[in-house]
Amino acid sequence: MPTVAADSHDASDDESDRAYQLVHGYDETQVISVDPIAGDEPVEEFYDARDPDGQSRSSLGTSEYQEDDKSMLMLYEGPDGVSLVAVHDKYHEDRAEGTRGGSLSWTVSGLPEDGEWAVIDDDPGRIEDDSHDDRFYIDPDHREGFSETDGEPPGRADALLSWEWSTGETDGVAYRGLNQDASITITPGFNEESYRRHDDQQDASSPADGNNGTVDDWVAIVPTDDGFERMDFHHTHEPTRIRSTSEPTRLGEMTLENDSIDPGEPARITAVIENPGDTDWTHEASLRIGDSELQSQTVTVPAGEERSVEFSQQISQTGVYEIGVDDEQRTLTVGDPESSDTDSEETTDEQAPGFGPAVALIALCVVVLGARHRTNN
The missing domain is CATH 2.60.40.10 (Immunoglobulins)
Known part of the structure; x- marks a missing residue:
């Protein structure tokens, strides 16, 4: 099980001594100092993406951090380094008890040169035709760990990640490579602002009509001495920067x-x-x-x-x-x-x-x- 202590596994001293902060907003006035969640298992096992009903994968390993209609952002430190992890919404074994899913996109810049995509949920390579809901556009210099991409991102971005998920499911990603100096910027698009939005004409009263729910909050998971706390970012339409350094100010x-x-x-x-x-x-x-x-x-x-x-x-x-x-x-x-x-x-x-x-x-x-x-x- 993951723990809060940064030295609960054989991470290098350089990684354990690193400082991390989440800086939110165009004016950068919301600053959250954060330690990674620490564990003995690789981030792939921490995320634990499964396909329990044979339809679409969800993250079962991050269940304790999940909440309905929220997008969770966290750092995880395993034996292979520090990863940025995102999980959208909450998984429900009985899907009818869950939300109506949703849509969300990230435009990402500043990815480290030596980073890799540890988890892609859902990987477009799992579906043979072009019918997949999630779309991932990755710059050629940042495709390590990616089996297949939908093309190149717009402008000067390193990646454009666009998710859609259905009732009672989650979506997300894990990117490994924050055990080095880095400054990653995420510009989000929530709900109608997402790169792709599912048909809003579906019957919103029917749980079976998924993918068109709303994500109301963007949340940082911050470890504490006795567990963790959720800290809301002030705005869902403004960017967040994830910074890593061995020599802070x-x-x-x-x-x-x-x-x-x-x-x-x-x-x-x-x-x-x-x-x-x-x-x-x-x-x-x-x-x-x-x-x-x-x-x-x-x-x-x-x-x-x-x-x-x-x-x-x-x-x-x-x-x-x-x-x-x-x-x-x-x-x-x-x-x-x-x-x-x-x-x-x-x-x-x-x-x-x-x-x-x-x-x-x-x-x-x-x-x-x-x-x-x-x-x-």
Whole structure:
């Protein structure tokens, strides 16, 4: 059975130490850090595509992650490396209990050169004529593991994957090759926006009329210490990037403009975010006083470059504060601490120093100055 622990099998240290993130949206503001589901079996067995009724295959191995009318996206790490896995909808042994199926397509770019298609559900090579519902258009440079393709994808895409599935079934794919630096972009088409959509004139009240249901949500499967959670992507019509790196972004130089300010004067901090890796990476920088997060900024740093973020925080109460970005902090003196009322500086475990009734004592005038670009020479 799959587990959450990344070291539950003989994966290499390089793979286990890798960082992965799912970055969603045109503005890249939804960032999900994710570890692969880990197991001792190859991803083909984890997916476990079967043809129980002799009609169409479904994924039985991913049943615990499936939900009706949802498309699940996850990472899986087996003995042969890390794979991107997608499963659409939920399998029902009694097909009449399932949804009316659906349609969904992906336009994919950024596939790694050494990757391979571990599972194609349903592989067009299984059907001798041109009557198959699923269509897969794969660039010649990315056909490893693909027995047959419907042609080349449009434009500069690496692949166009188009699925249709019927009542009580699932569809999906597993692509192996994320144990290397990678940035894969998926632009989805859900339901009517899919590349191919089954005849919508079927009787929607009849369970037998499949393929024309709807997929309502796009969901990331995120392992946790005691299982996993499902995290919805904000939009089903915007792209998601799956990124893998052995060297994620890190905090570089951090500068506190002044280490002593007057009450009500803003404290200004500049932090440099470095990306030593070969993959673009999205970093969420947090401004903190003590253990309390006051602001955050999300910035995408191209591979081998750096970006700067600037914060401005107004503090009205006299005192000495530890302020900084992420885990790096500096000492900031506001006014003359010796003249402040000792009672007003008492805190609880749930408050940052000097943050009593916070609205009255500290004016949290958040001024996000954005990301200032700077490139290494």
